[in-house]
Amino acid sequence: MDPETNGSTLGQAAQRSLDVFPAGSNGEFNLPKDLxxxxxxxxxxxxxxxxxxxxxxxxxxxxxxLVGHAREEVVAAVxxxxxxxxxxxxxxxxxxxxxxxxxxxSPAVEYLSAGIExxxxxxxxxxxxxxxxxxxxxxxxxxxxxxxxxxxPLHRCTPPMDGFLQGLRDLTxxxxxxxxxDEVVTGFRLAYGGAQEYYGVIPDLVGYGKALGGGYxxxxxxxxxxxxxxxxxDLLGKDERYVWTASSLGCNTISASAALAALQIYRRxxxxxxxxxxxxxxxxxxxxxxxxxxxxxxxxxxxPLAQVLFTEKLVYNYREQKLQENTARRRAMMVGLFKRGxxxxxxxxxxxLSLKHTEEIHHPLIIKTGGNHSGNHPLIIKTGGNHSGNHPLIIKTGGNHSGNHPLIIKAxxxxxxxxxxxxxxxxxYIPLSFTCNTM
Numbered sequence: 001m002d003p004e005t006n007g008s009t010l011g012q013a014a015q016r017s018l019d020v021f022p023a024g025s026n027g028e029f030n031l032p033k034d035l036x037x038x039x040x041x042x043x044x045x046x047x048x049x050x051x052x053x054x055x056x057x058x059x060x061x062x063x064x065x066l067v068g069h070a071r072e073e074v075v076a077a078v079x080x081x082x083x084x085x086x087x088x089x090x091x092x093x094x095x096x097x098x099x100x101x102x103x104x105x106s107p108a109v110e111y112l113s114a115g116i117e118x119x120x121x122x123x124x125x126x127x128x129x130x131x132x133x134x135x136x137x138x139x140x141x142x143x144x145x146x147x148x149x150x151x152x153p154l155h156r157c158t159p160p161m162d163g164f165l166q167g168l169r170d171l172t173x174x175x176x177x178x179x180x181x182d183e184v185v186t187g188f189r190l191a192y193g194g195a196q197e198y199y200g201v202i203p204d205l206v207g208y209g210k211a212l213g214g215g216y217x218x219x220x221x222x223x224x225x226x227x228x229x230x231x232x233x234d235l236l237g238k239d240e241r242y243v244w245t246a247s248s249l250g251c252n253t254i255s256a257s258a259a260l261a262a263l264q265i266y267r268r269x270x271x272x273x274x275x276x277x278x279x280x281x282x283x284x285x286x287x288x289x290x291x292x293x294x295x296x297x298x299x300x301x302x303x304p305l306a307q308v309l310f311t312e313k314l315v316y317n318y319r320e321q322k323l324q325e326n327t328a329r330r331r332a333m334m335v336g337l338f339k340r341g342x343x344x345x346x347x348x349x350x351x352x353l354s355l356k357h358t359e360e361i362h363h364p365l366i367i368k369t370g371g372n373h374s375g376n377h378p379l380i381i382k383t384g385g386n387h388s389g390n391h392p393l394i395i396k397t398g399g400n401h402s403g404n405h406p407l408i409i410k411a412x413x414x415x416x417x418x419x420x421x422x423x424x425x426x427x428x429y430i431p432l433s434f435t436c437n438t439m
Contacts, residue, residue, distance in 0.1 A: 013038040013050045030347045035338055042069030044356035047343050055343035056361065058351040066189060066211035066275075066304070067265050068356035074214040077261035078254055086254045095251035098259050102220060107196050108181065108206045109222035129155040129317040132167040139171055148178035148205070153195030154186050156318060157300045157307035157350045165201040172204075178227070184209040184219075188266050189275070190303040198303075214262030218255040271355065275304040278357050282306050304353035308333065 010018070014036040018024040024036040031037070040050045045068060047057050060066070067074060081094060103109050125142060127135040129151070139146060149172050153165055172179040181203040186195040188211040196202055205223030212218055222228060235242040265271065283306045286299045290308075298309045309315070310326040334346035344351065 010034065010036060011038075011051055029345050031338065032335065035335070037343075044068045044070075045354055045361060053341070055338075055341050058342060058344040058353070060352040060354050061215055062210065063185060063189070063305075063352040064210045064213060064217075065215040066352075066354050067214050067262050068354050069215065071214060071261075071265070073265060074216075074258050074261045077257040078216070081253050081257040084253070087249055087252050089248055089250055091251050092253055092256070094253045094256035094260065098256045098263075099220075101260070101263055102208070102212075102222065105193050106206060106208075106222065107193065107202045108204065108224070110225035110228065128319050129158065130161045130164050131317065132164055132171075135168065136171055139175055139177060143175040143177065146175070146177045148172075148180050150180040150182060152182045152185065153199055153201070154190065154302055154305075156185075157302070157305050158316060158318065158321070159300070159302050160199065161316060165195075165199050169201050169203070178205060179203040180205040180207070180223075182207055185305075186303075188212055188263070189305070191272055192266050211266075212259050212262065213255055214258040214265075216255045216258035218252075218259055265355070272303075274355060275353070278353050278359070279304040279306060281359055282351070282353060282357075301350065304357070305350050306353070307350040 010033070014024065017038050018033065018036055023030055024033070025031065038050045039047050041048050042057065042065075045057050045060070046054050047069065048054050057069070060069075065071075125138050125146075127138050135149070139149065149168060151165075151168060153160060169179055171177075181195060183194045183196075183206050186198070187206075187208040188194060190198040194206075194208070196206070203223070205221065205227060208220040209218060212220060230239075230241050230243045231245045232242075236244075279301060283299045283301055286306065286308055289295075290297045290299065296310065296312050298311060298314045300307050300309060300314075308330065309321060310329045311321065311324045313324070315321045315324060330349075331346055334344060338344060338346060
């Protein structure tokens with residue numbers, strides 16, 4: 001028997017899912033078999049499975065549903081457009097409106113384009129996030145070959161250290177190397193102008209996704225006019241810098257309509273005060289839980305993002321995080337929350353909050369550490385062992401954690417430097433296009 005199963009009988013839909021999907025899901029959820037779940041609908045910050053069980057959602061479609069599931073304004077916009085056609089693979093009224101708004105709000109964007117993503121792993125150099133010294137060394141050593149430096153401004157949930165992003169901007173300008181922001185997560189989440197507005201650093205190119213689509217698949221990249229003009233077809237055969245770019249589902253009207261509706265919501269007064277407030281609220285309550293129960297760990301994040309790190313000391317990049325974290329404890333916490341009605345990815349690290357998450361909805365996280373805890377709140381995890389109370393972050397995992405996991409040697413997730421000559425259409429993160437098959 002799977003060590004994480006309890007012998008419970010799977011429902012018919014769950015068994016069907018296991019029969020056709022690896023591990024019963026279409027991604028890296030890696031749930032224990034007895035927790036295999038098939039969802040049927042979602043609304044606001046909740047999802048329901050086919051058996052009618054509801055979950056408080058902290059995955060939110062990997063953060064794509066920042067406006068909430070089945071948001072009325074988005075549904076109305078998509079429904080109206082569906083009757084007029086969804087895919088022309090060409091510029092249309094909705095995609096034009098969306099491009100105009102993105103250009104207006106994004107300081108880095110003068111032109112937008114479409115593209116597809118390819119692997120460039122043989123053309124990258126990797127430096128740890130928040131390590132400006134090592135980045136400077138790499139850039140100066142390879143400055144004649146570098147095309148660009150790519151960075152997630154807020155890496156997963158780790159904020160940039162003071163001066164790091166501005167240091168990258170100064171370094172890349174000095175050596176005539178492009179700076180690219182991967183704003184797939186941060187775009188429209190930290191501020192309407194994304195990380196560029198929030199941190200006050202302007203890159204040369206930027207990529208957007210997730211929250212932009214209001215729950216619908218979409219991707220956009222754009223940047224300086226002189227760079228983006230290299231996709232012009234009339235350069236073919238005339239300029240060696242020409243970059244081919246196209247998309248079968250580019251400028252999709254349904255995704256563009258959903259995005260326009262989502263952007264209208266984000267522009268409303270108080271949107272970002274609300275998102276930052278609920279993020280701080282959840283992070284503070286999680287910190288209190290760790291402190292009151294003397295659990296080694298830290299809570300990080302910004303805006304409507306939160307992550308618990310089971311590390312002895314606070315770390316400032318993903319590589320060190322993977323080296324030091326007690327991953328068994330983190331998984332036990334995530335699986336335990338899922339069992340009690342919190343929808344999230346046990347393989348993931350961060351919690352995505354939305355405009356539909358409120359203090360009242362998160363009340364189960366406010367667990368008093370003394371006395372009895374009545375009721376069956378979905379976030380309350382019984383722990384056993386030497387830990388008293390029913391607190392969500394107290395998980396006795398068993399076994400020792402060496403802190404030297406072999407997989408963390410790989411550089412996935414860190415920002416990359418690209419060698420000069422790599423086509424923009426082949427860069428990771430950036431060619432995200434107006435499409436329905438990306439993200």
